[in-house]
Amino acid sequence: MMRIIFYRNKCIGCNYCVEVWPERWQMSKRDGKCVLVGGKKKGQVYRADFGEHERDQNEKAADVCPVDVIRVEG
Numbered sequence: 001m002m003r004i005i006f007y008r009n010k011c012i013g014c015n016y017c018v019e020v021w022p023e024r025w026q027m028s029k030r031d032g033k034c035v036l037v038g039g040k041k042k043g044q045v046y047r048a049d050f051g052e053h054e055r056d057q058n059e060k061a062a063d064v065c066p067v068d069v070i071r072v073e074g
């Protein structure tokens with residue numbers, strides 16, 4: 001099992017991660033930042049576990065994020 005760590009408060013809403021993997025990343029109309037689908041909030045940080053089938057897409061989303069607020073562990 002792998003995990004995404006998302007530092008949402010520093011997201012600038014560029015939409016790049018959404019273009020890479022819209023099943024996991026969606027844009028919020030409320031505040032213009034993206035939302036980690038299935039993410040659980042702890043403090044300022046959101047976390048979500050995912051399986052091997054999502055590895056490439058989530059690593060690519062982390063790579064394209066210009067402010068480096070997506071981390072993939074595992």
Ligand code: SF4
Pocket residue numbers: 010011012013014015016017018033034064065066067068069070
């Ligand atoms: S790529 Fe990074 S800054 Fe851009 S919307 Fe996604 S998390 Fe936010």
